[in-house]
Amino acid sequence: MTGRRERIYLDHNASAPMRPEARQSAVAALELGNPSSTHREGRAARAACENARASVARLVGGTGGSIPAENVVFTSGATEAAAQLLSPNWLVEGNAIEISRLAVIETDHPATREGGSFAADAVTRLPVDQDGVIDLGALAAFVEAAGQDGPAMLAISWANSETGVIQPLDAIRAVLEERRGNHPVLLVLDAAQMAGRIAIDLSATGADAVILSGHKMGAAKGVGAITLKDLGARPFALLRGGGQERGMRAGTEALPAIASFGAAADVFVARGADAGGHLGAMRERLEEELRRRLPEVIILGKGAGRLPNTTAMVHPGVKAETAQIGLDLAGVAVSSGSACSSGKVGPSHVVAALAKAGLDVDPALGAIRVSFGHETGEGALERFVCEYERLVLRAAARAGSAVAA
Structure with a gap:
């Protein structure tokens, strides 16, 4: 077995x-x-x-x-x-x-x-x-x-x-x-x-x-x-x-x-002061792979300075709530909001504020947040990308089937 x-x-x-x-x-x-x-x-x-x-x-x-x-x-x-x-x-x-x-x-x-x-x-x-x-x-x-x-x-x-x-x-x-x-x-x-x-x-x-x-x-x-x-x-x-x-x-x-x-x-x-350098390099590789595999993904805050260990993303083809549940079932723990509010799954006030400012995202979709540490291996981030891509493709296939029907 x-x-x-x-x-x-x-x-x-x-x-x-x-x-x-x-x-x-x-x-x-x-x-x-x-x-x-x-x-x-x-x-x-x-x-x-x-x-x-x-x-x-x-x-x-x-x-x-x-x-x-x-x-x-x-x-x-x-x-x-x-x-x-x-x-x-x-x-x-x-x-x-x-x-x-x-x-x-x-x-x-x-x-x-x-x-x-x-x-x-x-x-x-x-x-x-x-x-x-x-x-x-x-x-x-x-x-x-x-x-x-x-x-x-x-x-x-x-x-x-x-x-x-x-x-x-x-x-x-x-x-x-x-x-x-x-x-x-x-x-x-x-x-x-x-x-x-x-x-x-x-x-x-x-x-x-x-x-x-x-x-x-x-x-x-x-x-x-x-x-x-x-x-x-x-x-x-x-x-x-x-x-x-x-x-x-x-x-x-x-x-x-x-x-x-x-x-x-x-x-x-x-x-020391360079503690975030390793994390920042991991984040950049993660986001490059996401953009390569899923060109439609939107990285929130991409134009601003960010924590080196954090990536938040929205994909127009899948709700964050759905993706979080699917990833959890696949053995990958991520968040769809801050921990103080994600126990009640609902729209993110952060995504809503960004949309209000003009970002082309649907607040109802929410966002997936990936956050990691010095002990996180590169393989963990690669596995996340694979599982997330699988969820997005599956959602797209379901949407196509619904339209055909």
């Missing part, structure tokens, strides 16, 4: 496979005490927590390691981090301020796109171009208008989770500086998809805070972080009731998950 073919996992943007180093650190931390206890066992747990904090700080500190470890606040994940940061209530230089307006991007992850705790009428969704890049004119108009009312905030996904499109921070910062008027515009970046794929230097971004997610880079699920540029500008605590995380996030730290986060961060820091 012929055995089943090995399954291929190409959904790293939903959750990357847990790294061996992260697993080992998590298991070791299971034996440790409460990091808030002052006895020997508690001090060992505190040391493990602070070592992980320093590792995450190095992950976003650039080559100079310019972010102090104390600026890292551990959370239960990127969604909680976004919920805390996307708040009108911040403390800046010891003074409580109220942020009057928030801008997000129409294609953003729901954790930022929905506006956090801002009132609905205080949230502006900025449009994008056909590649999914922010409309800088709309941003300038928002900043000018908001600057008359008081402090404002721009919160964006630095890299889109579905298309991998990276927003142009230099151009965005220029708009914020030129148009802000008398009031500051805080910049919050969701870097959950960036970390571990492209080197991050928080100081160079100009952002006030960066959101991170452990499981997107091979740590355990259930841990994320807020990393602040300066402790003098920070949101009010979302969870109160204890002094953990220097009063910025109450609750006993999830030490095994945190330790795994630190271990995963160490892996990517050791890889």
